[in-house]
Amino acid sequence: MIVGERKPIQEIVGMLKGMKKVLILGCGGCVSVCSAGGEKEVEILASILRIDRKKGGEPIETIEKTLPRQCDTEYLEGLKDEAGNYDAILSMACGVGVNYLADMYPTTLVFPALNTSFMGVSEEQGVWSERCAGCGDCVLDRTGGLCPIARCSKRLLNGPCGGSQNGKCEISPNVACVWQLIYDRLKGLNQLEKLKEIFPVKDWSTSLHGGPRKIVREDLKL
Amino acid sequence: MKSGSNLEKVLTSGQFAVTGELGPPKNADAEVIRTKARLLKGCVDAVNITDCQTAIVRMSSIASSVILMEEGLEPVTQMTCRDRNRIAIQSDLLGASALGMKNLLCLTGDHHKFGNHPNAVGVFDMDSVQLLQMVKNMRDEKVFQCGEELKGTEPKFFLGAAANPFADPFEFRALRLAKKVVAGAQFIQTQLVYNLERFAAWMEAVRDLGVHEQCYIMAGVTPPKSIGMAKYMKNNVPGLDVPDEVIARLKGAKDAKKDVKEEGINLCVDIINQVKEIEGVAGVHIMAIEWESAVPEIAKRAGLLPRP
Numbered sequence: 001m002i003v004g005e006r007k008p009i010q011e012i013v014g015m016l017k018g019m020k021k022v023l024i025l026g027c028g029g030c031v032s033v034c035s036a037g038g039e040k041e042v043e044i045l046a047s048i049l050r051i052d053r054k055k056g057g058e059p060i061e062t063i064e065k066t067l068p069r070q071c072d073t074e075y076l077e078g079l080k081d082e083a084g085n086y087d088a089i090l091s092m093a094c095g096v097g098v099n100y101l102a103d104m105y106p107t108t109l110v111f112p113a114l115n116t117s118f119m120g121v122s123e124e125q126g127v128w129s130e131r132c133a134g135c136g137d138c139v140l141d142r143t144g145g146l147c148p149i150a151r152c153s154k155r156l157l158n159g160p161c162g163g164s165q166n167g168k169c170e171i172s173p174n175v176a177c178v179w180q181l182i183y184d185r186l187k188g189l190n191q192l193e194k195l196k197e198i199f200p201v202k203d204w205s206t207s208l209h210g211g212p213r214k215i216v217r218e219d220l221k222l
Numbered sequence: 223m224k225s226g227s228n229l230e231k232v233l234t235s236g237q238f239a240v241t242g243e244l245g246p247p248k249n250a251d252a253e254v255i256r257t258k259a260r261l262l263k264g265c266v267d268a269v270n271i272t273d274c275q276t277a278i279v280r281m282s283s284i285a286s287s288v289i290l291m292e293e294g295l296e297p298v299t300q301m302t303c304r305d306r307n308r309i310a311i312q313s314d315l316l317g318a319s320a321l322g323m324k325n326l327l328c329l330t331g332d333h334h335k336f337g338n339h340p341n342a343v344g345v346f347d348m349d350s351v352q353l354l355q356m357v358k359n360m361r362d363e364k365v366f367q368c369g370e371e372l373k374g375t376e377p378k379f380f381l382g383a384a385a386n387p388f389a390d391p392f393e394f395r396a397l398r399l400a401k402k403v404v405a406g407a408q409f410i411q412t413q414l415v416y417n418l419e420r421f422a423a424w425m426e427a428v429r430d431l432g433v434h435e436q437c438y439i440m441a442g443v444t445p446p447k448s449i450g451m452a453k454y455m456k457n458n459v460p461g462l463d464v465p466d467e468v469i470a471r472l473k474g475a476k477d478a479k480k481d482v483k484e485e486g487i488n489l490c491v492d493i494i495n496q497v498k499e500i501e502g503v504a505g506v507h508i509m510a511i512e513w514e515s516a517v518p519e520i521a522k523r524a525g526l527l528p529r530p
């Protein structure tokens with residue numbers, strides 16, 4: 001899922017300076033699952049903002065809503081009749097939702113309440129970590145299913161580098177060296193041969209470096 | 223002979239080679255390079271010029287190499303993948319070759335997290351293995367990375383790479399070296415050797431693969447300047463293996479009211495003498511960054527002088 005984290009309150013307060021009526025819009029997708037921007041978080045953020053503004057003598061009216069998803073035309077369209085009623089929409093979705101709101105409502109101010117962190121897993125209660133970088137050209141068949149693009153600090157394709165020690169990455173004793181993990185896994189699977197081949201230079205044009213990406217599936221279009 | 227560099231000549235002639243290392247300054251003062259170069263002159267066959275080592279902004283390795291050449295020394299220009307993409311690397315290498323550089327050490331580069339610009343983009347468009355392959359193809363096949371023909375003069379580098387026998391997983395380290403050699407590495411400079419036992423075990427694995435006959439392996443050494451430095455290297459530098467005996471030896475010297483720096487030099491000379499005896503070791507790379515003045519003494523005591 002896409003993992004996000006709420007921005008510091010003061011940063012959000014700064015964005016909403018002077019606004020009197022704001023829609024705080026949650027998302028029932030990934031950010032709800034990672035407890036960053038779902039219904040509950042909308043409620044909490046709205047009340048913090050109201051208290052803060054009241055204290056400062058400039059009360060704010062907050063309207064709370066959570067859509068099943070903010071990355072879908074169908075759901076965002078539902079705001080058509082009300083979007084003009086707000087000074088701004090504070091989206092608690094990932095950056096995708098914020099963008100799509102801005103795309104669809106050109107005359108309404110839209111602000112992000114979250115930092116969109118990464119695509120990752122929920123390792124345990126309260127702990128998330130990255131697994132995929134969305135490079136657009138998956139290499140996991142060659143690396144035992146473990147991603148060197150997302151999980152190696154230098155995105156090495158012919159790792160492990162000389163900084164790998166005791167299973168840890170050179171950047172921090174708290175970061176696992178994914179190339180050690182790849183090595184161990186391929187060894188266990190009797191596939192160490194795979195690591196003898198030189199992995200050629202990657203084509204990054206399928207990643208962000210090729211410009212904004214888009215997929216069109218003619219077979220699915222109506 | 224691929225480049226005709228002095229280092230290539232020394233190594234291919236079967237003589238035990240010696241390289242030094244010079245870290246460019248964090249300013250635009252050419253005199254810093256000249257002063258350090260004079261200390262190394264006559265004691266080494268070539269001098270590595272680091273490329274913003276530990277991700278700290280310094281004078282560029284190519285510019286510093288030019289200044290070094292003006293002093294009559296031969297550079298081993300270092301090139302990392304951290305700060306440049308394939309376009310910039312190839313462009314810089316055309317320039318480096320045109321300026322007369324003949325040795326190139328291809329590295330991935332230290333992560334910038336510990337440098338002085340930790341918020342920078344880490345480029346890592348390619349890694350050291352792919353970099354070697356690219357430069358080899360520019361030289362031998364006369365093609366750019368994209369496959370386009372390189373018309374006219376190609377860059378002719380004697381290609382080097384680094385190897386760390388002390389990093390993990392140990393069993394993969396000789397294989398990784400083999401990969402670098404297949405990719406194009408002709409000489410190898412290793413991480414600092416303090417743990418001779420592990421170094422010897424790695425060399426054995428390298429010999430088992432026959433790789434010592436396909437490249438020239440130079441053991442990296444550095445004289446510890448103080449007990450503090452040895453401890454720092456032991457505890458804070460990822461991929462470095464400094465056994466307790468090294469620290470104990472320096473402490474012993476201090477307790478006996480001897481000069482610790484002097485003992486550091488002795489220790490370095492001892493290591494050189496020991497690696498020399500290991501089959502497949504073709505030279506030493508003496509890194510005495512910010513202590514360049516120690517190099518002549520080390521080279522002399524280790525019987526490495528005069529240089530060819």
Ligand code: SF4
Nearest residue numbers: 152159161169170177
């Ligand atoms: S230590 Fe491992 S994870 Fe870290 S940069 Fe090197 S290969 Fe990548």
